[in-house]
Amino acid sequence: MTDDTDETRRARAKRTLAEYHGPFGEQVIARLADVAPDFADQLVDYAFGDVYSRPGLDRRAREIATLAGLAALGNAEPQLKWHIRGALNIGITRTEVIEILSQMAIYGGFPAGVRALMAAKEVFDEIDEFATELARQDDA
Amino acid sequence: MTDDTDETRRARAKRTLAEYHGPFGEQVIARLADVAPDFADQLVDYAFGDVYSRPGLDRRAREIATLAGLAALGNAEPQLKWHIRGALNIGITRTEVIEILSQMAIYGGFPAGVRALMAAKEVFDEIDEFATELARQDDA
């Protein structure tokens, strides 16, 4: 297939990353690239070029699955917070995020569920503070 | 609230269990009840009476989350197989199951993803064999 070169895979990866995570996507990857640039590229190409961009599962379902998986694991707080932002970004509601994370207490244990919800609270608070700050600047 | 007695919670739990897992729901619980009957009741009441029956997240989303969480954990094969059946039961397709489990390799590691997919294959094969058996009996 002519168009299935690495460059295309790269472009698809970057487009899909942006689609899910907006400007925050590249920022997070940049920090990783600082220590392991090749790995950062490979991760983006694999996750977003090969997996998230596949047909067969809609975007909402993919992001629900990721929130659930990260919450169940119970030890991936930075990644969970990043994906909570991503979930809100693609239209999953705060209530839905809370329901997904709460449900994972059944599978990963209540402590994992509690930690996931606390991470959600941090993300919600950060977003609200940012919005408040923006509004204050607009008023000035 | 008058109707929020334990009996109603019980009824809601049993109805929701059946909704997700059909006749297999009670069968699995019966085996657990053989060794720990109170725990079996508490599990069903909590998971299906308190969590799965809540508004705020649709049934499809709840089952996707559970498949993802169990696959990411990577050590819950019997429960994963049970929920793969449940997912198919409520209308999630085989392709979607495969996409969800494959995606979890990103978060729980490739070995966890591979084991989840192998569990899915076993469930699909069991269902196909059962269907073939039924068809043979119909022909006879």
Add this chain to the structure above:
Amino acid sequence: MTDDTDETRRARAKRTLAEYHGPFGEQVIARLADVAPDFADQLVDYAFGDVYSRPGLDRRAREIATLAGLAALGNAEPQLKWHIRGALNIGITRTEVIEILSQMAIYGGFPAGVRALMAAKEVFDEIDEFATELARQDDA
């Protein structure tokens, strides 16, 4: 059973929570309730209304089991610290806490054991500092 309504389950849950964790119990739950109030209630009702309040295992045994489980998991530091306080609260000694956590290095690995003991040290230090502070105020 007339008295087995949700309200009674709730009351039993709150009484048992207080029994194990004293005033700290409600404080921790309040923070969780800030983001997920229904889940916070369900967690307390399940853990303390259904499980910890059951006959068949004494309170000391239940708290030993919890310290051990959390230490073995190795990723539940906030919950472990909360339960170390709970354990001391119901009469388990500091030496016993250290022995339980040390033993878990066998099962969850030495890093998990070390992290659990470091968490215990933080709790002991917090308690000692609080006691010192109280004594200073009494002297004044």
Add this chain to the structure above:
Amino acid sequence: MTDDTDETRRARAKRTLAEYHGPFGEQVIARLADVAPDFADQLVDYAFGDVYSRPGLDRRAREIATLAGLAALGNAEPQLKWHIRGALNIGITRTEVIEILSQMAIYGGFPAGVRALMAAKEVFDEIDEFATELARQDDA
């Protein structure tokens, strides 16, 4: 200290192993020793010579902690089954075993709790079958 030589540590380890696990202790270790004899010795010396034989925590508490830790981990079935036998051996009741394992569902997740209880059922059944078989031989 004159008596704290490796030989004494070894003897203490073997005595403590037998105290907890009876004749099954050496059998399990023998299988491990078949592939990694030095590791088998080191494991017994560490676990039973250094840890289980320490003062500061009673035998009942140590075995409760171990059942809980293994159940919470959720992936250590052979070791959990071995320790369920050990727990019964030192006087912990079947009801207590069930309560401990059920409680761990809170911390390690319900699937881990269910798998632990199923492992307990297997051990109970094995013991009962063995007793039935013995009784049959006595009758003959």
Add this chain to the structure above:
Amino acid sequence: MTDDTDETRRARAKRTLAEYHGPFGEQVIARLADVAPDFADQLVDYAFGDVYSRPGLDRRAREIATLAGLAALGNAEPQLKWHIRGALNIGITRTEVIEILSQMAIYGGFPAGVRALMAAKEVFDEIDEFATELARQDDA
């Protein structure tokens, strides 16, 4: 880069897979491809085309790392057994395999270490039985 197309990545992946796992490599992948063919390709391309084939770490070091990681995880027995074969295949000795797995008991817990060593024993026994069988056929 002209030669960095997907086809070349594919070829590099297949060559590296064969280098580490010999004929067993393709066999294992074939079973996975039966349920999830795209994922099977992506896994091979990522693991062997992107990672194992990179410069910067020698083959012996890569395989030691993999044995250690899988043993520490403690729930990836099929993958661990596959990589024990791979390790022997590239010249790591049985003694070295045993030392690596034993050492992981420090980090993943003794039960994980024991299970890893039992998996090694199964692989060694399978290889020995196969060799005995071959010798018998040669004699005939």
Add this chain to the structure above:
Amino acid sequence: MTDDTDETRRARAKRTLAEYHGPFGEQVIARLADVAPDFADQLVDYAFGDVYSRPGLDRRAREIATLAGLAALGNAEPQLKWHIRGALNIGITRTEVIEILSQMAIYGGFPAGVRALMAAKEVFDEIDEFATELARQDDA
């Protein structure tokens, strides 16, 4: 064996600890000994007196295995950082550390791999800052 007394095991443990971790070894142990002195001794005696000092696996291989196991576990950041320093200390290069940790994303999941690499970056930065500080003092 005359020389296999506890004292010799102790000496071997301390020598091996220093060999791998230099002066940082005793410092880390001292903090643990502050809360659990016997456990701190037992850990050092087991890990460094019994395991790391064994023949059958070279020092480089042992440290690679440990980095890999800790990275795959994904929840042992303090221990991983300590061992990254240890690895550099015995001659493993920064590039090799990055390759080992990146490879573990395959087995423990990408989030575990990312967290391990971020921990490596912290260690590298701490070392560089310390070197810069030393150079500044030399210049003064």
